[in-house]
Amino acid sequence: MGVAVGILLVAALFLFYRFDPETQPLFPRCPFFLITGYQCPGCGSQRALHSLLHADIGTAFKQNAFMVLAIPYVFLGIYLQYLGGKLRHPRLENIFYGRWSAIILLVVIFAYWILRNLL
Amino acid sequence: MNRYFYIDAEGKQKGTFSPQELQQERLKRDTLVWTQGMEQWKRADEVEELQFLFSVSSTAYQTASENPVNPYPQPPYAGDNYRPMPRTWLVESILVTILPFLLCGNLLSLLGIIGIVYAAQVESFYNRGDFAASAESSRSAGKWTKIAMWIAIGWLLLTVVAVILFFVFVGSLAGLEELITT
Numbered sequence: 001m002g003v004a005v006g007i008l009l010v011a012a013l014f015l016f017y018r019f020d021p022e023t024q025p026l027f028p029r030c031p032f033f034l035i036t037g038y039q040c041p042g043c044g045s046q047r048a049l050h051s052l053l054h055a056d057i058g059t060a061f062k063q064n065a066f067m068v069l070a071i072p073y074v075f076l077g078i079y080l081q082y083l084g085g086k087l088r089h090p091r092l093e094n095i096f097y098g099r100w101s102a103i104i105l106l107v108v109i110f111a112y113w114i115l116r117n118l119l
Numbered sequence: 120m121n122r123y124f125y126i127d128a129e130g131k132q133k134g135t136f137s138p139q140e141l142q143q144e145r146l147k148r149d150t151l152v153w154t155q156g157m158e159q160w161k162r163a164d165e166v167e168e169l170q171f172l173f174s175v176s177s178t179a180y181q182t183a184s185e186n187p188v189n190p191y192p193q194p195p196y197a198g199d200n201y202r203p204m205p206r207t208w209l210v211e212s213i214l215v216t217i218l219p220f221l222l223c224g225n226l227l228s229l230l231g232i233i234g235i236v237y238a239a240q241v242e243s244f245y246n247r248g249d250f251a252a253s254a255e256s257s258r259s260a261g262k263w264t265k266i267a268m269w270i271a272i273g274w275l276l277l278t279v280v281a282v283i284l285f286f287v288f289v290g291s292l293a294g295l296e297e298l299i300t301t
Binding site: 005015027040066080081098106 | 209210211212213214216217218219220222223224225226228232235239242243272275276278279281282283285286
């Protein structure tokens with residue numbers, strides 16, 4: 001199971017590296033953007049991932065700043081939950097994956113959603 | 120049906136499991152278990168509902184626990200009325216909220232947010248001493264998180280397959296052109 005998901009992830013990363021979601025028609029599109037014309041918090045994250053895989057952090061930041069910042073956070077979560085980080089660093093978990101951090105995260109997502117459409 | 124926690128060989132708390140699920144967990148007679156309504160942790164073979172685990176079929180484990188080093192170890196946490204906190208699912212529910220954005224699955228993120236809300240309740244209820252509500256929130260958080268996770272994995276699979284098929288298709292068209300021109 002874990003191996004299958006791992007292979008799938010590597011395949012997906014390869015596709016995101018090899019092909020630019022900006023120009024290739026087949027990457028999934030945001031249903032929210034198609035319907036409303038407004039960007040959702042995730043819009044641009046595929047382009048940002050493509051830029052990141054090509055080590056172009058500046059462009060990635062313009063395409064979706066939230067996702068660029070979220071990626072190290074996601075890795076921290078995977079380390080804490082699945083690679084034994086919880087036991088070694090219980091304080092890290094309390095700070096970054098506690099109750100309040102979850103609430104702050106939701107506020108950040110909604111704030112980013114509103115601001116990116118206003119600015 | 121009661122749901123049980125137990126303390127494994129490394130002293131880590133695991134749970135919750137129904138008595139049926141505990142059959143898979145290789146409990147020994149002296150494994151400490153706890154469920155709602157119990158004053159403190161008990162040996163598994165002292166809990167009536169779990170007696171069946173140690174009937175004829177599981178003789179293999181009986182020899183191992185004939186001479187337990189310390190048949191009544193203290194629970195690894197202090198206090199007689201200790202109740203273990205159910206799994207919160209916070210990390211997982213946060214991950215399934217963020218990650219679907221990467222594949223335009225923002226509807227999935229809504230499921231993840233439901234998971235986060237329940238996951239955050241687990242600790243609040245637990246701190247207030249409402250253990251039943253805490254366990255209930257933990258179960259709901261786990262349910263929504265798992266639903267979101269499986270749909271996300273399916274969606275990732277679909278995307279990868281679709282993109283690969285598309286390029287195979289384009290490749291075959293190029294071959295077609297060659298057929299016509301020659």
